[in-house]
Amino acid sequence: MKIHKEGRTLLLVLLVILAGANLITLFILSGNAELQRGIGISSIIFYLLILQFFRNPRVIINDDEQQILAPADGKVVVIEEVKEYEYFDGGKKLQISIFMSPLNVHINRSPVSGIVKYFKYHAGQYLVAWNPKSSTDNERTTVVVEMHNGLEVMFRQIAGAMARRIKWYVEEGDAVNQGEEFGFIKFGSRVDVYLPPNAQVTVSVGDKTKAGRTVLAELLMGDGEDDVLT
Numbered sequence: 001m002k003i004h005k006e007g008r009t010l011l012l013v014l015l016v017i018l019a020g021a022n023l024i025t026l027f028i029l030s031g032n033a034e035l036q037r038g039i040g041i042s043s044i045i046f047y048l049l050i051l052q053f054f055r056n057p058r059v060i061i062n063d064d065e066q067q068i069l070a071p072a073d074g075k076v077v078v079i080e081e082v083k084e085y086e087y088f089d090g091g092k093k094l095q096i097s098i099f100m101s102p103l104n105v106h107i108n109r110s111p112v113s114g115i116v117k118y119f120k121y122h123a124g125q126y127l128v129a130w131n132p133k134s135s136t137d138n139e140r141t142t143v144v145v146e147m148h149n150g151l152e153v154m155f156r157q158i159a160g161a162m163a164r165r166i167k168w169y170v171e172e173g174d175a176v177n178q179g180e181e182f183g184f185i186k187f188g189s190r191v192d193v194y195l196p197p198n199a200q201v202t203v204s205v206g207d208k209t210k211a212g213r214t215v216l217a218e219l220l221m222g223d224g225e226d227d228v229l230t
Helices: 004-028 033-055
Strands: 067-068 072-085 093-102 108-111 114-120 141-147 154-158 167-169 182-185 189-195 215-218
Touching: 004 033, 033 114, 072 189, 093 215, 114 154, 114 167, 154 167, 154 182, 189 215
Parallel strands: none
Antiparallel strands: 067 215, 072 093, 093 189, 108 182, 114 141, 141 154, 154 189, 167 182
C-alpha cells in the first residue's frame, strides 16, 4: 500500500511511540498477560486506522472536458444553486459539497484540467464541516481553474472541527491535470465545487464519491455556459 507524503513522518513517529509504550507495559504489567494483550491489540488497531487514512490509491490522470470529477473521497452533502461572491461577483453557481470523514482518504484532486487563474488562502474558524457557514467562515483555500475552452470551475478546501491543517500544492499560473493532486486535508473536512448552474449533475445527496474517479456533473463544451450535455 502506497502511503501519502503527508503521513510518512507522522506514521514513523507514531510507530516509535506505540512501540515504546507497549515495551513499558511489558514491565509495568508483567503479571497481567490479558491486559498486556489488550493494550497491544488496541495499539495495532489504532495504528492501522491512522495508516489507512494516509493511504494513496492510484488514480488515472484524465483530460475529459465533458466531465467534472470529484475532488475528494467522501459523501455528497449539498447540491444547490448559490450566489458566489469571492471570485464570480455574485454570479449564480451550482455548488456540490463533499464531506470527508476521518475514515476517508483525504487527498484532494483537481476536478478538471486547465490553468490556475486564482488561488487564495483564508484563515478562519473551525466550525463542523456540514455547517452551511463553514464555506465562508472556516479556514479554507479557494482555487479557480480555467479549462482549455475558457470555462472556469472553482473549488474550495474547507477545514472542519478536527481538520486543522490544510495543505495545497498549487499556485496561480500552474497547469493542473484532471485527477492530479492539488492538496490534502488532515482528519475530517469538506470540499466544495462551483459549476455553471445548468450543469447536468450525475450524483445525489448521500452518494459516496472517490477522488478523481466519481463523475459529479457533465458539461457540453460549446460556446458558453448555456450548453449542457443532453
